[in-house]
Amino acid sequence: MIRKLTEQDHDQVLAFLSEEPSINLFIIGDIEVFGYSSEFQEIWAEFDEQNNSIKAVLLRFHQSFIPYAKGEFDTEGFVSIMKRYNQPVLLSGKSDIVEKFEAFDDLQLGKKQATFFAECLTDEYLNIIDQSIAINKATIEEVDQIIEIRESIEEFVIRDDARELLVQAMESNTARTYYTEDHGVITSCVSTTAENSMSAMIVGVCTRKEYRRQGLATTIMQKLFQDVLDEGKTLCLFYDNPAAGRIYKRLGFKDIGMWTMYR
Known part of the structure; x- marks a missing residue:
């Protein structure tokens, strides 16, 4: 199940993201400053329906998207969200996560650049x-x-x-x-x-x-x-x-x- 997050989800999503604070610094920073109700920012999460724990998060900041997950997640569900906005999609994140989106031909991605993260x-x-x-x-x-x-x-x-x-x-x-x-x-x-x-x-x-x-x-x-x-x-x-x-x-x-x- 994927749904948009609100202020009531704050503690749960921060606990999920803080296990890798460096990798998630963009998402953490944007949430801390701009919250959950800005016109230019939205955050969604996929939940495990059995215990209501977070499996994955997707942030939209202006025209850019950052996904984060610790295992398998509903990539197609996140694609359907990103396709509502301007294409080509500006996408970034941990390589093994964002490269899963390359399999969707109907999602127009911009020019790819891979870098080391230190x-x-x-x-x-x-x-x-x-x-x-x-x-x-x-x-x-x-x-x-x-x-x-x-x-x-x-x-x-x-x-x-x-x-x-x-x-x-x-x-x-x-x-x-x-x-x-x-x-x-x-x-x-x-x-x-x-x-x-x-x-x-x-x-x-x-x-x-x-x-x-x-x-x-x-x-x-x-x-x-x-x-x-x-x-x-x-x-x-x-x-x-x-x-x-x-x-x-x-x-x-x-x-x-x-x-x-x-x-």
């Missing part, structure tokens, strides 16, 4: 922060510059609503960006997203080409990582570049699985 639980690998590099925390005033520098990175895919989502995330305290600048121009930045009471995702690590190889991004990451870990949260990130993976692992990250996105 988490960090300790600050023991962080170095002393270079105090000669001034690091700032971004406000709404810096949003346009943050989007502009991200758009300059060839590997990044920037959504049409990226500015709107970043502003919303900043205002809801589910994201923060640290950056360096040179005469008022942002030269390098690192952001979090989907911050919640348990975890935070690192995204948007970027440096303008003319400022690279100066250690700016690494220094910003160390400052951001330390601040988030000091708050008792787990750090998570995606990577598909082996060189980047080596940098993250030197800072204490460990691979915990694969994450697949269809965009």
